[in-house]
Amino acid sequence: MTVLLRPAGTRPAWLYRICAGILVITVAAAVFAPIVAPYEPSAADFAALWQPPSLEHWLGTDHLGRDILSRVIHGAQPSLLGAIALLAFATVLGVLIGVVAAWKRGWVDTVLARITDVMFAFPGLLFVVLVIAVFGRGPATAVIGMGLAFAPVIAKFTRAVALEELARPYVDAYRLQGVGGVELCLRYVVPNLLPTLAGYLVVLFGDGLMSLAALNFLGFGAQPPSSEWGLMVEESRAGVIQGYLAPAIIPGLAIAIVVVATNVVGVRLSDKLAVRP
């Protein structure tokens, strides 16, 4: 009998396809929310509070009688955009720190490594509180604060791959052709790092989405009447005690499903993209 074992760490292709499909649907929902959502996300119907799923409201209604399906569909946009903005901010900062550290080495590398170590030592929430204390509460401050917490992770990863990249002979060839340090890093090394970095960022996307949802749940980010998923869970918290679980569970499930899907797709992508000949 032949027993075929799948190598450890690999996932079946069908799982990847399902997860990729979930992400496509989520992005489509975010983009076409006004067309596909059956109701206005903030339209209250006080005659239909805490409704269970029905033909009229497929996923029921919340404490203000708002259609949960419509709110989840509309919530995809701020949730995804928030995570994208967070990662974009953290990536610019992290890649800058990582590439400079790898390029300069010596004391610059040591100083940047210590700074990122110190940033690692503090929980992301502390950065958010700090940024809120300076700039006030809102989605942008949540993104910047959490971005500061994500930047050291990206900086460490970038430094490691940049060190490997800078040791390649083509970098020496560029130097011998008279290419200066800044041009070399920005024009040649960073674009060569991007495929590897992209795979890693997709994996981090799930973390970013969850972290922002947690901030919004705590009231640090998006504010009502936004239908951001973390905020939806928070707003429906009171209903859980009264036995109305769906309004809190459904946006929570949306977060969980998208996080799992981005992880599966991200791992697959990073396996493919990280192969550098």
Place this chain on the structure above:
Amino acid sequence: MPDVLAAEGLTKSYKGRCVADSVSFTVARGGSVGVVGESGSGKTTVARMISGLIEPDAGTVSVNGRARGHDRGRAARLRRAREIQMVFQDPYGSLDRRLTVGNALRDVLKRHRCGKTVAELMDSVGLAAELESSRPHQLSGGQRQRVAIAKALAVDPAVLVLDEAVSALDVSVQARILALLNEIRRDTGVGLVFVTHDLAVAAEVTDTLLVMYQGKVVEHGDTATVLRSPEHPYTEMLLSSAPGPGWRPEQVAELRAAFADSQEAADA
């Protein structure tokens, strides 16, 4: 012929270990100097000191009678680029994997505002025109090395340093690249510094040979003479280590042991 390159007393140590000890040699215009030795003999360190990729602890490198400067700024960098170019051992890692052959060559030509065209450069190294849109992973090892040579020659350097440039290639491809290098130095007058562990390769492409052992030049002379009648026991051992008709590995092991003993005795 006047010298295009003069290396004088190049010395380099890493963590107290001397990897190059007062290495001096010259390369005539259109000439070719081979630097041979085993792994760890310091030949790559010499190549990198000459090209300017590492700073020597002592010694100077002059090109066309002018010491290589350390001036900062774009103009100084471009001038240094036109003095010395280098071709690396690894044909897989020495090209930017994002760029097509055409774009890689265009990039150099644009930076140095050379009057040449991509087609001329490709033709000069024997690359077919249809490879212009190929990326490095679509090329064979020999083709990649031709692209690397074309990139280096694009700036019309006075000296071309080749660090084990054919070692990763199979024998027939090696022969074609060596023939190309001989042709190039004859046509352009570029001086070659050819770093290799392969004596047969050195015999093919160099006029003068430096034999390095533990960072020191133990023999320096006309390539044919050094290979025909070596004076230093290390050169003799290197020659006998090369596989050929009647080659006996056990004899090589004996020679190596005898050489190691003689060195220990000399050190004591």
